[in-house]
Amino acid sequence: xxxxxxxxxxxxxxxxxxxxxxxxxxxxxxxxxxxxxxxxxxxxxxxxxxxxxxxxxxxxxxxxxxxxxxxxxxxxxxxxxxxxxxxxxxxxxxxxxxxxxxxxxxxxxxxxxxxxxxxxxxxxxxxxxxxxxxxxxxxxxxxxxxxxxxxxxxxxxxxxxxxxxxxxxxxxxxxxxxxxxxxxxxxxxxxxxxxxxxxxxxxxxxxxxxxxxxxxxxxxxxxxxxxxxxxxxxxxxxxxxxxxxxxxxxxxxxxxxxxxxxxxxxxxxxxxxxxxxxxxxxxxxxxxxxxxxxxxxxxxxxxxxxxxxxxxxxxxxxxxxxxxxxxxxxxxxxxxxxxxxxxxxxxxxxxxxxxxxxxxxxxxx
Numbered sequence: 001x002x003x004x005x006x007x008x009x010x011x012x013x014x015x016x017x018x019x020x021x022x023x024x025x026x027x028x029x030x031x032x033x034x035x036x037x038x039x040x041x042x043x044x045x046x047x048x049x050x051x052x053x054x055x056x057x058x059x060x061x062x063x064x065x066x067x068x069x070x071x072x073x074x075x076x077x078x079x080x081x082x083x084x085x086x087x088x089x090x091x092x093x094x095x096x097x098x099x100x101x102x103x104x105x106x107x108x109x110x111x112x113x114x115x116x117x118x119x120x121x122x123x124x125x126x127x128x129x130x131x132x133x134x135x136x137x138x139x140x141x142x143x144x145x146x147x148x149x150x151x152x153x154x155x156x157x158x159x160x161x162x163x164x165x166x167x168x169x170x171x172x173x174x175x176x177x178x179x180x181x182x183x184x185x186x187x188x189x190x191x192x193x194x195x196x197x198x199x200x201x202x203x204x205x206x207x208x209x210x211x212x213x214x215x216x217x218x219x220x221x222x223x224x225x226x227x228x229x230x231x232x233x234x235x236x237x238x239x240x241x242x243x244x245x246x247x248x249x250x251x252x253x254x255x256x257x258x259x260x261x262x263x264x265x266x267x268x269x270x271x272x273x274x275x276x277x278x279x280x281x282x283x284x285x286x287x288x289x290x291x292x293x294x295x296x297x298x299x300x301x302x303x304x305x306x307x308x309x310x311x312x313x314x315x316x317x318x319x320x321x322x323x324x325x326x327x328x329x330x331x332x333x334x335x336x337x338x339x340x341x342x343x344x345x346x347x348x349x350x351x352x353x354x355x356x357x358x359x360x361x362x363x364x365x
Contacts, residue, residue: 121278131182167198271286
């Protein structure tokens with residue numbers, strides 16, 4: 001009632017629209033505010049949403065930091081029970097429980113982002129207004145009737161079986177409750193100040209005229225009918241960096257090794273696959289979001305466990321003891337007296353008495 005009476009939204013279908021319509025309206029609002037540039041709208045949208053959700057990730061980041069601090073303890077358990085996988089599993093999980101951390105904490109951002117990713121995908125499709133149909137749907141009597149009721153339906157130039165829904169039109173046709181609900185005019189779900197007079201321009205000049213409403217055709221390469229998107233590859237690399245920074249270092253005996261390896265490599269591969277299925281705008285969102293998370297993690301955790309990758313650690317990521325190994329192991333020149341240990345004065349002697357170092361020879365007074 002509020003949406004229809006005060007905001008001007010003419011078509012509202014809960015519960016999905018409770019989450020979906022704010023995204024659509026926010027994207028269109030940013031599109032209006034940012035010089036009708038859809039790419040900038042997606043970038044700013046991503047930063048705004050992630051910033052609003054940042055408090056939800058505080059516990060997860062703390063868990064990641066504690067996980068890194070625990071690594072010496074985990075390695076000690078693995079050394080102590082080397083070869084006994086069951087004992088390592090039991091004591092490692094007990095250690096995690098004692099410290100209140102989860103070995104799969106790195107998965108949490110992905111799990112939280114997935115519902116938002118699905119909702120944004122729907123919002124991008126709505127705003128981009130490109131609707132693919134099967135030949136059977138196009139030949140159906142229902143679609144013929146819909147085109148009579150909505151004369152604004154147009155075929156997408158250069159793309160067979162793809163159509164544009166009209167920007168404005170009736171909002172209560174029976175077809176909108178079935179397989180042709182995507183043809184609902186976008187103005188039916190926008191608030192009054194954001195109503196559009198024409199379709200959103202999803203082509204971005206500064207990205208070499210990339211159309212964000214379609215699969216990446218500028219930075220992508222078609223292989224056997226499937227597009228390998230350059231944007232998706234970039235998103236996959238960033239995904240790997242994000243997860244690797246927070247993944248605990250494991251050994252083959254570690255019971256969490258399989259889960260850690262799957263998280264580190266599976267999601268980047270899935271991201272590359274998504275690039276051949278979803279519009280380029282979604283890949284822009286994924287690149288910006290993951291870059292934002294990496295910066296956030298770096299400010300709190302540093303490089304974390306990102307390095308080494310294989311056996312490679314760049315100079316800027318080396319710890320001080322790794323950067324100067326020769327200095328730390330420089331042998332003492334022959335004949336040079338040894339320097340007493342700082343704790344020598346506190347070490348008990350053979351009889352259990354404490355002494356302050358070698359006795360000084362001299363005449364008793």
